[in-house]
Amino acid sequence: MLRLSKLTDYAVVVLVRLAGTGDVQTSPGIAAATGIPEPTVAKVLKTLTLGDLVSSQRGARGGYRLNRALEDIPIADVIAAIDGPIALTACVDGSSLGCESQGLCAMRGRWDPVNDAIRRALTAITLADMQKGLLPAFRTPSPAARLLSAAE
Numbered sequence: 001m002l003r004l005s006k007l008t009d010y011a012v013v014v015l016v017r018l019a020g021t022g023d024v025q026t027s028p029g030i031a032a033a034t035g036i037p038e039p040t041v042a043k044v045l046k047t048l049t050l051g052d053l054v055s056s057q058r059g060a061r062g063g064y065r066l067n068r069a070l071e072d073i074p075i076a077d078v079i080a081a082i083d084g085p086i087a088l089t090a091c092v093d094g095s096s097l098g099c100e101s102q103g104l105c106a107m108r109g110r111w112d113p114v115n116d117a118i119r120r121a122l123t124a125i126t127l128a129d130m131q132k133g134l135l136p137a138f139r140t141p142s143p144a145a146r147l148l149s150a151a152e
Contacts, residue, residue: 008082019070026061051081076122
């Protein structure tokens with residue numbers, strides 16, 4: 001099963017909350033508004049800062065703010081910031097994972113088109129789409145794909 005981490009889910013909630021007021025917000029304030037425990041919010045914000053999705057401001061009026069509008073943040077960027085690069089298997093191009101069967105595997109490099117399709121789909125969906133509940137329409141399957149699914 002392909003599943004995102006809880007931290008990625010929390011990151012989406014935190015980022016949407018940050019966009020809600022447009023002002024600098026504190027970790028405890030975000031935690032109180034979202035119901036996510038404050039240590040988790042702090043961890044998510046630190047990781048999102050390293051991923052350049054939010055910036056922090058120190059001082060009495062300190063806190064966090066978005067670096068880009070929700071319309072400019074694809075869900076793929078959030079996943080990459082929290083969980084690392086999108087790679088379904090160890091042998092996907094660009095994956096930092098290693099595979100001990102790499103030299104002998106008949107499927108080596110064959111997962112790349114699948115991984116690219118998932119990455120494109122996740123790049124097409126922004127946090128603004130998630131906030132509004134509007135998801136982009138995807139292409140209709142090709143006639144060959146329809147035949148394959150009908151045969152199953």
